[in-house]
Amino acid sequence: MPSNDAVLGLKCRVCGKMYPKAANFFCPDDSGPLEVAYDYDKIKPTVSRAKFQARPRNMWRYKELLPLDGEPTVGPQVGGTPLVRADRLADALGVERLWIKNDAVNFPTLSFKDRVVSVALSKARELGMKMVGCASTGNLANSVAALGASAGLDTVILVPADLEKTKIYGTAVYGAKVVKVSGTYDQVNRLCTQIVMKYGWGFVNVNLRPFYAEGSKTVGFEIAEDLGWRFPQHVVCPMAGGALIGKIHKAFTELSRLGLVDQEVTTKMYGAQATGCNPIADCVKSNRERHKPIKTPNTICKSLAIGDPADGYFAAQLIKNSGGWAEDVTDAEIVEAMQLLAKTEGIFGETAGGTTVAVAKKLIEQGRIPRNEEIVICVTGNGLKTQDCVFEALDEPATIKPALADFDALAGLAAAEPALV
Ligand SMILES: *Cc1c(COP(=O)(O)O)cnc(C)c1O
Ligand SMILES: [Zn+2]
DSSP states (O other), rough: OOOOTTEEEEEEETTTOEEOSSOBOOTTTTTOOOEEEEOHHHHGGOHHHHHHHTSSSGGGGGGGSSSSSOOOOOTTTTOOOEEEOHHHHHHHHHHHEEEEEEGOOOOTSSHHHHHHHHHHHHHHHHTTTOOOEOOSSHHHHHHHHHHHHHHHHEEEEEEESSSSSHHHHHHHHTTTEEEEEEEEEEHHHHHHHHHHHHHOOOOOTTHHHHHHHHTTHHHHHHHHHHSSSSSOOOOEEOOOHHHHHHHHHHHHHHHHHHSSSSSSOOOOOEEEETBOOOOHHHHHTTTTSSOOSSSOOOOGGGGOOOOOOOHHHHHHHHHHHOOOOEEEEEEEHHHHHHHHHHHHOOOOOOOOHHHHHHHHHHHHHTTTTTTTTTEEEEOOOOOGGGGHHHTTTSSOOOOSSSSHHHHHSSTTSSSOOOOOO
């Protein structure tokens, strides 16, 4: 395996101590999480806009800014999702310039998790791991199972037992060993840490977490490139563990530092959560130094239901330092926003998408996001996985006999005047 000497190692986010680029994930001195550190002076002469743009449109066009030693071997087609100009949703929200970063159509499992998993599993292979897995609120399970299967890796996946059926069977179908744990996500996660310590397996969001999280930067790279190598003024992002929001900002910082965007990063970052599990939003709103863990999350937005988020502290700090804010919304607001997004833009996002759109709406109404500036809303997962949540809000379609008279009798549908035939 060639060694990529632009990747310096793993750095403790608390004390700054460096560790080797292996399956290390916390600093024994202070339990601080580790983050990949790069030598940007080494990277700078190897990257350019033209070089990135000449490559296939997927997340690996930015591979110099990802932490692998060799070429990616898992998920070579992940990423490259559309940045959709959302004029109809903008009208509905009363803003001028709005985009949706649509990771509901990410390949292969329809959520942004495919980005983080392809980095983590490519790394797992570099480290010679055969058994991989994760603790998951659903989307990560789908992604580890699918990408693990495509790479011929054995996968074990632990989920809270009350997870949506679609996400459990949508994981088992790939041949993954799925284990339902009767407990909250945080209890599942603790168990996974013990499994990792005992068996040394590669759990993408436990001991591979520093590599995993870097994959999220590609959302930020793509947003900036698709805006014409610029940054938006406002980004609204869903938060579970709190990694994605930080990595989008880290991506902007790297592009600026490497001269790929001729602009300082002044983007304000806004975090979105469900009221039934809002540790990071609560931390920001109550101006607490650290989040208060939520013991029993209670929301339809299960994909974001992490009561004690690993990156909660850093996400809250970033939001405040960037000049942004965080909010949370009720389940009813989530369902309404899922429909609003679908009806205005033809995009069916999952509950996390509803959460993010609803939070954007709330922040605009509060005057925290100005109506005349550029806003990007991140829709990170697909509504087909959480359809049950919208069933009750929708009218049951009419059933008729196969007769034109029955169709004509439907109120509001048949034309008032006969059309030309
Ligand atoms: C995991 C997930 C998130 C949040 O990611 P974090 O990096 O853990 O904050 C957002 N949206 C969806 C759909 C997810 O599955
Ligand atoms: Zn440390």
